[in-house]
Amino acid sequence: MVGRPSPQVPAPSGKGSAPTMITFEHVTMRYAKGDPPALRDIDLEIGRGEFAFVVGASGSGKSTLMRLIILEREATQGRVIVAGHDLSTLPNRKIPVLRRKIGIVFQDFRLLAGKTVYQNVAYVLQVLGARRHTIKQLVPETLELVGLEDKAKRLPHELSGGEQQRVAIARAMVNKPPILLADEPTGNLDPQISEEIVAILDRINRTGTTVVMATHDTTIVNKFRKRVIQLRDGVVVRDEDRGEYDALEVEAVHTP
């Protein structure tokens, strides 16, 4: 059983004294010329060690926000600063350096089907050129963090959805990045498993990792009471600490 969520403990907030980890300065993002912007004039600061939910309906700009952070896309206007890198001026060859500071988890897990749990997690370190003994030490350690130490030799298809997502989290965290992005990590999971997954993210957050999770799961957001950044049509419509997320507001997006 993973750690029980404890809504009483306030999440460390980035606002105020804590140094910021992710900054958006007047960021507008258009996928193609003439398209309506996916994000407009976003101003945002997420502090080191903070846990933030980015909420909003499909198409509200959550994923775009994530893409800008990992520099999968470049902002059309404005500046994005992540872990001290100004992404608008980051040369291409420095992109890997940025991405090593960010772990990322997706709704569809994206595990390598032919590799075991252990190999999936070790893959990251191999790709980054880690030494064998570092891998031998870090991989079991990380699997323990997500509670999968007993399933190291399983293949992804032998695992449940929740377990697969935990492997994905282990993979994202194995090189100890200071930032963890989770793009709808519970989208394919049932409520109880979703809660377990977010509890793991919460635990990771407590060790000092900045966590940004995009979701439209109101139950989760209301349960964990973290900072909530709500997007609607590419605009931040709400940003509050220990916020709630009203499902009706999501519906409102679809009925103008």
Added chain:
Amino acid sequence: MRVGFILGEVVNGLRRNAGMVVSVVLVTMVSLVFLGMGLLAQRQVDTLKGYWYDRVQVSIFLCTPDTTDVASCAGGAVTEAQREQLASELDSLKPLVQEYWYESNDEAYQRFREQFRNSPVLDNIPQESIPESFRVQLSDPTKYEVVASAFEGAPGVESVEDQREVVDKLFTFLNAVSISAVALAAAMVVCAVLLISTTIRLTAWSRRRETNIMRLVGASAFTIHIPFIVETLLAVVVGAGLAIALLWAMVHYGITGFLTELLAGQGGMVGLIGPGDLWMVVPFLVGGAVLLAVVTSWLALIRHVRV
């Protein structure tokens, strides 16, 4: 560690794409065989030129009793006096005429019989219709005209032949072989380039999950690209190896083994290329192939594998 990991990725990629890899190997092999043939034909031309230009002579054929239709032979067969006159004129042309010797009707007939020993025409040619001749070696084979103009139409001379012309025909033929082989090689290289980039595109597609994860966790472009490049290089080097083996077999069995022996009976034509010439060509083949593989895969990677 890192090398082991990259090799593991390479083996995986090769296994997953075996069909395409085999086709890259074969296309590389065929294009390099053509290229090698072109280069070897060129070397053959050079070798023969050196050999023949040393030996090829101008032949001054003298009149026979049958050649009365030629103006300078109106008097019938060449006379003793005419022959001596010609010899002294040849002497006067030194040093351009480096050397000359006289081939009598008997000698000429023997040589003719030897050359055409398997031909049915032999029996129909009477000995007296084989002309006696002066064989002239020039110090500068390109100054053939000087000799030709001096002896063409002289009394007792039936005709003057520059045998370099005969050899030059052979060179023209070999050059044509060389050029067509290189042209075919060029077409095959285009094939190879397209095939390699298609292969990389397919490999990239079949490996997109891995590549995507590599990108997201911050692998360098080098780490992402190197398995593709190593795979292509391996395929191309194997192809080059096969091509060289094939060319060696052609040279060893075809030229050194067969052709030399065949020609040895025909008055000993030597100056053919051997395996040594192949080794001179090999570095170009391998170097070209490696360059092709690296440049093509690099370009394909820029297009098909985003970092």
